[in-house]
Amino acid sequence: MELLPGTLDLLILRALRRGPAHGYGIAQQLKQASEAVLEVGESSLYPALQRLRLRGWVKAAWGPSENNRRARYYTLTPAGRKQLEREQAEFEQMVGAIRKVLLCEKF
């Protein structure tokens, strides 16, 4: 299923809330948490990560990975944490509003 546009950034930021992760790890987390509904491919994931880097919401650093290779780990910055809170609140607001419309019995 396709993600609602603009929500990928939010999900990535959330995935990094507890601690740093590399690209593959983030994709795995999202897949597992959504019970396999959300599958993010490289062509969406990495451009999004670069965008977050550009805006200063995540930092990137190389480190050792599980299979003894190098991988680039992304960490949430304080600005990123604030952005996560903001976007999450906005999203909840939007979803709540949509739900109200869908549950409305007036039409």
Next chain:
Amino acid sequence: MREVLERLRVWLHWGREQAELREELAAHHAMKQAELGAAGAERAMGNDLVAAEEARAVWLWPWLETLGMDLRLAARGLRRSPGFALAAVLTLALGIGANTAVFSVVEAVMLHPLPYSEPARMVAFALEGSSGGGIQSLDLLQYNFLREHLRGVTAIAAYQGMGQDQNHIVAGGNSLWASGMLATDGIFPALGWKPRVGRGFVPADTAPGAPPVIVITDRLWHQAFGADSDVLGRAVEIDGRLNTVVGVLPPGFVFQEQPVDFFAAMRRSQNPLQDDGLNDSIIARLAPDVSLAGLQGQMPAITQGMRRAQLLASWYSGVGVGGYHALQTADVATGLWLLLAAVGVLLLIACANVAGLIVARALARVPELAVRRALGASSWRLFTQFLAEGLVLAAGGAVAGLILAEAVLRTLAAKLPWDIPLASPVALNGRVLVFTLAVAAGTSLVFALASAWTSSPRRLRLTRFHRRGWARDAVVVGELALTMLLLGAAGLLVQSLVRIQQQPLGFDPAGRTLFLTQLPVGSIATPAQVWQFDDAVLRRLEALPGVRASLTSMLPLAGQGNLPGEAVGVPGSGTSIEFRGVSSGYFAVMGMPLRAGRDFDAHDTAATPRVGVISEGAAQRWFGGHALGRQVRMGAIGAQVWAPELAAEPFTIVGVVGDVKVQDLRRPVRFTLYTPAAQAPAGYAWWVVRGPIDEGQIRQAVAAVNAGARVSEVGPYRALIAETVAQPAFEARLTSLFALLALALAAVGLYGLLAWRVVERTRETGIRMALGARPATVLRQIAGHGLLLALAGMIAGLAATWPLAHLVASLLYHVAPTDVASMGGAVGLMAVVAAAACALPAWRATRVDPVAALRQE
């Protein structure tokens, strides 16, 4: 903002970033493989390229990347057609280079900001209405009047140069020649500069009898005083008089009009007009809330006041004020703008030619463009491609043009006839480069539009037969019209120059050598001693075989020297009269005809009554031709006296001599009174020598009499005359050069167009010839078309010349803007060249082999 910084940071390490991205994706692969196994990973992969590209795209401004791609593509395309690239770049280099060179001069002379504070607030005064034209200087009495009555200026100053390198300075053991400037106390506030140490002038410095003070420049401070920090209050001997240094100017100070090493306070003597009082320039600085118009509004009242106070000679219509820079450049402005317009036209023609080349080349790319359009390329995308191509060409042309301009400016730097201000040498500075950049950008836009025009969807659909628009014809006609315009302008200027040079001088400069002597004022004190020096040098020079020598206070065409004066007993004859002190034999040496009476001789000395020889024109006007025995009074008119010593005794006329030109070949002759040098010797004199002599002999002769005397300006008279016409000559020659270059380019354009048409019509021509058309008919068709274009261009050009010629009327001397001879010459030249341009393609057309043509498809 943080985004821009992040972008910059990443761009700096772009290579490393790309490598890291690739590694990251590879790691992602590996981890996926580990999880799904090799086959699963393959299937789940696939968008690696997209991922990399999209990730990269986040960091770039997309247009930058496409531009880079387009530029590389354009460069590659040009490399594949080196002939086209070379022709285009060279043509552009010519156009852009010429424009850059001319603009550099215009920038230096007219646009460069003056080295004063707020130069736009500086104004200068001039006397209007005299026959001479140009800026007429004022005198010290008028300055005092202005200073008292003018409102709205924060500073006003009068100044007068003391001659370049003509002041002899002795200071602390050093002795050198320097350039001084006399000025009143407002000079530094008017210029907006403050001395670095010490002070400027105060009103007390200019009072009669005040101790002489000077303010020196930083350069002189180093040269004459060795940058001694104790320089204030030091005494300096200048031309025999002691002056005190009261201030030193900062190192950055430059006086725009001429080199100045020091300023001396202009002191009002008992008679304000003795020596320094006449021929002053007056400048002022506008107060903050006052405009030039406001000041100009005061001038009529000022003029009236001056007349009432008898300060304004009757032959002037009034006092005027104008922007300082504007007045200074008034003489040269028209000529320079004309040159800039001429190179602008040259550039247009060059651009038109290159555009034509581009269009011709574009036809070979029609398949490529059609395919691109079919694949969905938008007009905008194609246009950016053409823009990139235009930029590459324009960049190449601009770089080559800059090199050309630099080379030309360097070689011609010494020969430029205009007074290039000292603070702004002619060079490729910031403004000039911006100009070149703008020109290059403009031309690349033109080329892009030309290419886009050929690639519009409608045009791409046309087959070859139907691609016969009139657009290229119109461009060539335009080129020819512009060329006609330039040729006409050049013709007028050349004709004008010839007229100027044909002006009768009134004397014979052939074989005459001239030089200037100056006596160091310390060594020779009295007029008698000066005459002793003059006489001794004369004898030495005439001792040389075949040599006749003479001296004068001012040579014709070297400068002017006039005073108010009148003919005694002729009411209303008061006017400005040129006044000269000459040695006996001067008229013979100069080849000036003696019309009546006698020349001066040994009997006319300082002890005998004053005698004079007047010019023909004055003799005719004042005395109806019977001038001998009449008298002329110099330095006074009626009761108004300018120079009491001169006015005390009138000059009795003993001879009448022919008129000579005074300062400029274009200005009319003026009434002149010659008097024997023995009766009024001056410390500096111009010498004229007829006969075989060289510089060494001259210097020897002078040094033998007085070793300290300074000899300068040695050279043939012809050189001095050439200098006076240097400006119109340079402008005429340069315009002619541009016109001929334009003609060459236009001819190439015409030839190119016709040659192209011949090729285009090869098949048609072949059919015609196969059906029996004679070669002559084919020739007539092609040549006729070409000549028709040329005719259209000539007519259009002539039509444009009519109204535009009046703009340059001020540059023309005795030549009407619609002079038929000049135009006729231009038309003839263009007709010949156009015919030649048509001849070759037409002849080629007749050689088409019908069989081969029919097979070619």
